[in-house]
Amino acid sequence: MFFMRKSFFILLAIARHGGLSRSVSFSTVELAAELGVSQQSASRLLRDCERQEYVSKSSGPAGTKVQLTEKGAGVLKAVYRELALSLFPSQKKRSLGGVVVSGFGEGKYYMSQEGYRKQLLDKFGFEAFKGTLNVNADSAELESFLAGLPEETLSGFETQERSFGHARCYRVSVRNQPCVLVLPSRGKRPDGVVELVASFSFRKKLGFVDNGKITIEATG
Amino acid sequence: MFFMRKSFFILLAIARHGGLSRSVSFSTVELAAELGVSQQSASRLLRDCERQEYVSKSSGPAGTKVQLTEKGAGVLKAVYRELALSLFPSQKKRSLGGVVVSGFGEGKYYMSQEGYRKQLLDKFGFEAFKGTLNVNADSAELESFLAGLPEETLSGFETQERSFGHARCYRVSVRNQPCVLVLPSRGKRPDGVVELVASFSFRKKLGFVDNGKITIEATG
DNA sequence: ATTACTAATTCACGAGTAA
DNA sequence: TTTACTCGTGAATTAGTAA
Numbered sequence: 001m002f003f004m005r006k007s008f009f010i011l012l013a014i015a016r017h018g019g020l021s022r023s024v025s026f027s028t029v030e031l032a033a034e035l036g037v038s039q040q041s042a043s044r045l046l047r048d049c050e051r052q053e054y055v056s057k058s059s060g061p062a063g064t065k066v067q068l069t070e071k072g073a074g075v076l077k078a079v080y081r082e083l084a085l086s087l088f089p090s091q092k093k094r095s096l097g098g099v100v101v102s103g104f105g106e107g108k109y110y111m112s113q114e115g116y117r118k119q120l121l122d123k124f125g126f127e128a129f130k131g132t133l134n135v136n137a138d139s140a141e142l143e144s145f146l147a148g149l150p151e152e153t154l155s156g157f158e159t160q161e162r163s164f165g166h167a168r169c170y171r172v173s174v175r176n177q178p179c180v181l182v183l184p185s186r187g188k189r190p191d192g193v194v195e196l197v198a199s200f201s202f203r204k205k206l207g208f209v210d211n212g213k214i215t216i217e218a219t220g
Numbered sequence: 221m222f223f224m225r226k227s228f229f230i231l232l233a234i235a236r237h238g239g240l241s242r243s244v245s246f247s248t249v250e251l252a253a254e255l256g257v258s259q260q261s262a263s264r265l266l267r268d269c270e271r272q273e274y275v276s277k278s279s280g281p282a283g284t285k286v287q288l289t290e291k292g293a294g295v296l297k298a299v300y301r302e303l304a305l306s307l308f309p310s311q312k313k314r315s316l317g318g319v320v321v322s323g324f325g326e327g328k329y330y331m332s333q334e335g336y337r338k339q340l341l342d343k344f345g346f347e348a349f350k351g352t353l354n355v356n357a358d359s360a361e362l363e364s365f366l367a368g369l370p371e372e373t374l375s376g377f378e379t380q381e382r383s384f385g386h387a388r389c390y391r392v393s394v395r396n397q398p399c400v401l402v403l404p405s406r407g408k409r410p411d412g413v414v415e416l417v418a419s420f421s422f423r424k425k426l427g428f429v430d431n432g433k434i435t436i437e438a439t440g
Numbered sequence: 441a442t443t444a445c446t447a448a449t450t451c452a453c454g455a456g457t458a459a
Numbered sequence: 460t461t462t463a464c465t466c467g468t469g470a471a472t473t474a475g476t477a478a
Contacts, residue, residue, distance in 0.1 A: 258454045259462085
């Protein structure tokens with residue numbers, strides 16, 4: 001957890017300047033002043049962050065442009081989660097309400113890929129049912145629900161036909177059945193729609209139907 | 221802001237173990253393992269935190285007991301705030317609803333103390349009206365409202381008669397009138413009750429009465 | 441202006457160990 | 460077992476510059 005200690009405050013400084021969502025101009029002199037180190041150290045520390053893939057940057061005599069990577073943003077989120085749990089232990093959001101929506105079969109397609117099935121088995125210990133349950137939730141509620149959960153990542157991979165992106169996963173449960181909430185990074189989906197993966201079919205085993213209400217619970 | 225860089229992760233580790241609200245046993249060996257440093261470094265770093273008054277601790281051959289001070293907790297809250305603003309810029313809570321309650325005149329007593337008046341003038345630039353408006357808010361809402369605001373502190377002081385504790389302050393506004401939300405640390409008050417201080421009387425100038433609704437807005 | 445190299449320096453770290 | 464000291468080493472930092 002604390003291996004990213006040395007990079008954290010640089011990432012935070014970049015995020016403060018908006019580097020989470022876009023590339024920002026950020027000279028090493030400014031960065032140095034904010035952190036209270038020399039320009040030389042700022043330059044070196046930034047390069048260390050790039051080596052660890054926390055940021056992507058381009059720099060030259062015209063200045064530096066920098067943006068946090070997913071991995072870098074993950075560092076900030078992980079610390080945010082720890083802080084939130086420590087500072088406001090009472091306020092952890094333990095459940096998330098949503099509505100079942102139709103997924104047009106992509107869930108089945110993705111869950112048939114060995115690249116994902118293998119990782120789900122390794123990380124979560126079950127053979128995934130070849131299909132997902134798509135759930136629509138309020139995106140702000142989803143955000144704060146997920147902020148309180150430990151995050152795991154399914155890596156992207158390539159097949160002969162195409163390449164598959166990585167996905168963020170969270171252990172949750174529905175009606176006391178453990179399952180995994182998956183947020184694919186690829187394929188811009190509507191805000192607030194997530195996929196649930198389990199060893200079984202939510203529709204067959206638990207009787208969920210389109211437009212039905214569902215409650216997702218945090219586990220652990 | 222980043223002067224506490226070196227201590228932050230130690231404070232976070234202590235908070236994870238519950239050291240925010242109570243004294244926790246925490247051997248330097250454990251701490252070292254969590255941070256990925258040697259026992260010797262953990263011991264030294266902990267001592268640095270004590271010197272900076274981020275923690276209070278007692279240690280000896282039987283082990284170490286440690287608890288975060290207000291100042292130490294303030295470090296974690298400040299970082300939490302920065303993270304929250306960067307990660308979820310949309311979600312900042314900008315206003316807080318509450319109900320005016322009767323304060324039995326202690327507000328007038330405190331606001332008559334030169335020790336507080338001087339600090340309010342220095343920090344906020346106004347002569348405080350000798351009285352406060354007590355407001356009752358939902359304590360969870362209050363917590364998340366304040367988490368998004370920069371915090372300032374009025375120091376405690378001594379008079380011939382008694383000693384006065386320190387207080388946490390936040391710049392806010394009510395009906396577009398800038399004022400200061402004060403949370404005294406002393407004198408256990410009911411959860412969710414705060415005091416508003418301004419250059420004027422809320423009751424006379426704005427017509428607030430007991431049990432009336434009030435909305436406090438974040439400024440800046 | 442910048443960034444970022446190399447060299448000098450410092451100060452943080454951990455080994456050894458006392459209490 | 461603890462905690463925490465001293466001290467040698469080297470990684471991290473800054474100064475001085477080049478580009």
